[in-house]
Amino acid sequence: MKKMRVGVCGASGYAGMELLKILKRHSQTEVVFLTSESHKNVKVGDFDPSLVDYQDFTYVSMEEESIYQNVDAVFLALPHEASALAAPKFLNKGIKVIDLSAAFRLRSIPLFEKVYKFKHHSAELVSKAVYGLTEIYREEIKKANLIANPGCYPTSALLPLIPLLKSKIIAPDHIIIDAKSGFSGRGRKADIPGLFIEMNENFYAYGIAGHRHKPEINQELSSAFEGKVTAAFTPHVLPVDRGIFSTIYIPSKENIAGQVLDEWEQFYQGEPFIRIYRKDLPQLKWVAHTNNVFMSAVYDEETQNLIVVSLIDNLVKGAAGQAVQNMNVMFGIEETEGLR
Amino acid sequence: MKKMRVGVCGASGYAGMELLKILKRHSQTEVVFLTSESHKNVKVGDFDPSLVDYQDFTYVSMEEESIYQNVDAVFLALPHEASALAAPKFLNKGIKVIDLSAAFRLRSIPLFEKVYKFKHHSAELVSKAVYGLTEIYREEIKKANLIANPGCYPTSALLPLIPLLKSKIIAPDHIIIDAKSGFSGRGRKADIPGLFIEMNENFYAYGIAGHRHKPEINQELSSAFEGKVTAAFTPHVLPVDRGIFSTIYIPSKENIAGQVLDEWEQFYQGEPFIRIYRKDLPQLKWVAHTNNVFMSAVYDEETQNLIVVSLIDNLVKGAAGQAVQNMNVMFGIEETEGLR
Amino acid sequence: MKKMRVGVCGASGYAGMELLKILKRHSQTEVVFLTSESHKNVKVGDFDPSLVDYQDFTYVSMEEESIYQNVDAVFLALPHEASALAAPKFLNKGIKVIDLSAAFRLRSIPLFEKVYKFKHHSAELVSKAVYGLTEIYREEIKKANLIANPGCYPTSALLPLIPLLKSKIIAPDHIIIDAKSGFSGRGRKADIPGLFIEMNENFYAYGIAGHRHKPEINQELSSAFEGKVTAAFTPHVLPVDRGIFSTIYIPSKENIAGQVLDEWEQFYQGEPFIRIYRKDLPQLKWVAHTNNVFMSAVYDEETQNLIVVSLIDNLVKGAAGQAVQNMNVMFGIEETEGLR
């Protein structure tokens, strides 16, 4: 069988490097180019000797004309603005695009421009992009040419909440998402707060009330509920390499924990990556290096809250893994290929 | 000046060992005995060579008669039931007791027996015990003979909330405390989940809805509010040695962040260990190995929540440090002595 | 194509669990049973929910008769003595055995019994076992029925040293191996020194002069050199999950670093897992979760020492990965299958 030819733009960041590892295990793809503006003309072997299977690749620039030829699909692991500029160039050549940036996630252009603080260069494409939360939008993804791959925090919050809002098992008011992420979520940037000694044995909240993933989460919650939902969202950084653990508080006068677990099981029946966990509580380490999502629910009688926990690996299901899952769906490949 | 003579019961656990380190820096105390039932007759130097200043001490049993003589104060870092039994023996000899267990924290005996699942052996002492949250109960502590030193989670949650409930700046409804603790909070017990490889690169919630510190927190919140408060409380474990980070959600129709910061500053004016933090957000590492409490507040307009963070070292302000702070208050010693 | 049927004995320890993950990615094997004496009759899903692909397996005992039927190969991740007893039972049924314990590694029975302190129950099999250092003994492994899979430390020390002793580029005297291992090397046992808080932010040496891997290393070095070699070996524990980093000191009057690198490149030409690293120095994280070996060499003119570093993942190339590599060789499967 002839392998699909795929390219990775922005292949020197953490999400891009995770993509490379996953694609190497994928039996039906061949990586044909890697781009990196900061490392163009550098051999991968000189940049990162641990990417042993790509030692002889050389990073090219997005300016390189050949990357727009003879390719089936491209992953964009670029800054938001660079993605907005690059996507139409590939689409115009008939190349399918899976964008890991936020460029095409928010359906409202004014909201996007307020949140991301730059003028959207490909606003006309936003309505054609499909939000790549695979388990929710699978049918649309099959037909899509442009995927807006979800953010890591949104993936962990939306997968448990969407079925509950769709089915109206929960009400949309006063939902609180207290999320904790591994360090890789902040990306590869050299600064003092990112140093080992600053993060090791440490933990903190950041972007309280103003994180960019909040409008993305609320857009999708509102869409599922078919009405406005405004959940609170607080991200924190954990001193671990990878993983997101979201603790979600939902007011409920009645004990709906059993109903919630049943609804999830029915909604996600047959899903290869969704794990409904009924015994005790799941742990972040269980999802590291996997595309799995663990979710669990407990009811607190005394305070009348349903408490949901949802766990993913931010680099896999929260980025590169879900991107490959989406590629598999788009091209009619077995959905778990490369993702075990 | 003659030094106070103090003893430490349960000196081979993490809180007991932290007490020893603090007492060594204290210019006005002399440690005169250490007990450990599991290590009785063992030299401290053979048990833990890092306790270099106590190498020549030998752990004795609580059965040892001499420990009840010629001592000014005793710290109990014992299991709850052992504390309940030991406290009257010291009190009867005129020795002041600072109990780090939960034995005397809950004022309702039936609630205590439901939560801790054993019959209270010294129920008559409960009403005489003072809850040792120093900044709140300082005047009572000065006159107390028996201190119920607060739990670590309660300390981190109560210090920011009590002034806000007392002043009615916040309402008592739907308060949510999402707390994250370092590993030392679980104590020194050998089991598979406690192994390095199980906790390293991991994170999880536990005891959702049913943790024993919830009634303790709500007792004190209700007392401050002079009315029933039922806050939700979810503890999690962080892969760090020490520290508690509580993220607290309080519904509020108006932006009260400024008012909250001002109230704290006024309420805690002159307090040596309370740090009201107005710039950005505080980090867990800042409080490690200190008796300090950092607190900060942000208002989320969109979801109408006040979000408070409160940080302590669970072994210091959450246990041994606050115990010594209380001892200082009881004996008229400068409150920061030994605690910098 | 019909898949090979394989069993894993001792599948609840760290090496056994790593085997399960690797075998799941292997396209030509089917795992047909898992044993665990401590968890017999327990469902894997109840023991470790992270082993998502084995949730419906139930651990059986080695007493279970059916495990000796209709199986092509078995991995023994058992205690040494249990392996010595189990191996003949499988071999007698024509089942090939890959033993991850030390039971068949030392060719001298008296030395074995001195080091491991029990009488060898299958001494007659020792001479038939092949030491499974794949790159060195590949031809013998092809024909073997019983593989003594090498220890983790020996794997990291032998792969760089054997070619240098065989070619006499280095002399056999005064070789020092200073090795550092991740925590998983100590296995799954609950005790105080293994607790997160004891190992986190810690590092220490253990078993100086007397570690059981020293005779294994020296047996193979002597065999390569065709003369007695007695290298010094000091193991240390690192506060990381996995990996072994060996720093090896070899006296040499001349600068042989270039010659050493060339010899390795020639000796290991075409080897899929051996990485000769000529630029700067390799890092432990590069080998985590891989079957790769990185090696590098520097000459210190001033002290006349060749300094070699050698890095592996102790659970993969140092245990489960090399075991699967050996299985692949034994059954004529592509050597990298399941191991990328």
Add this chain to the structure above:
Amino acid sequence: MKKMRVGVCGASGYAGMELLKILKRHSQTEVVFLTSESHKNVKVGDFDPSLVDYQDFTYVSMEEESIYQNVDAVFLALPHEASALAAPKFLNKGIKVIDLSAAFRLRSIPLFEKVYKFKHHSAELVSKAVYGLTEIYREEIKKANLIANPGCYPTSALLPLIPLLKSKIIAPDHIIIDAKSGFSGRGRKADIPGLFIEMNENFYAYGIAGHRHKPEINQELSSAFEGKVTAAFTPHVLPVDRGIFSTIYIPSKENIAGQVLDEWEQFYQGEPFIRIYRKDLPQLKWVAHTNNVFMSAVYDEETQNLIVVSLIDNLVKGAAGQAVQNMNVMFGIEETEGLR
């Protein structure tokens, strides 16, 4: 009693910040200024909110004239070249200088200039400087005006080796020092290799054969032996905040472990910070946040090596702690003051 007035130059790096913490606990000093060229005119509270006792200090520049007036002693935690320039300015005003850089450690100017690659601006002061290894040079330190505070690796290697070379219990040949340091040893610089995700779960060697601490170590070993000693030295980085663990190999035909332990005990009799450890092996965590040195020795009969381990906290005994210890000696203060 009037407190000594001390200043800290370079107070925004890790060693400078450690100095501030120690000086705060010191009953006989008052910190009167802090300098930082990169943060001049910045309030300490804005730079590092965890330095709670210095919140109201403002960093000044070394250009500020007032810092050279009315001060008893100054600590230089500056880059090597800046220290060489600053020392004479303070000395000329009669201010005693404790320099934590390498500027005055090497007694040979040509060697210094070769190793540190700049022309020494205060070469004439080198012969007046005393090497501040307190336990070895205490008498000279008492009379010194300029202290060259030892490097962290040298401190850990020299303290066990000097008594053995002085007494000729060991021979000077083929000594190998394999040293492992916590991350703080590399200082506060923002780069990709220093990021949490790069160092966490990692370990590596660096500067093999060419580290700048090698000539410093060998200068002092040769001085102790009264003959040339050329030990090998390989540094590695551990994924922990602090600590140095040196494993030292010394060839010896006879078992001298007992003799070595006895010699240390005699040589270091009465030393408050030296811990000769005869039972089992010491652990890095025992010395964290202390000025203690643990040392231990084992003989390996089979390979005829004495193996010594030596442990310190690189920021305390390896930098700021020893600096304060030296200040205490210089000013006739109790040597343990501020250092417990």
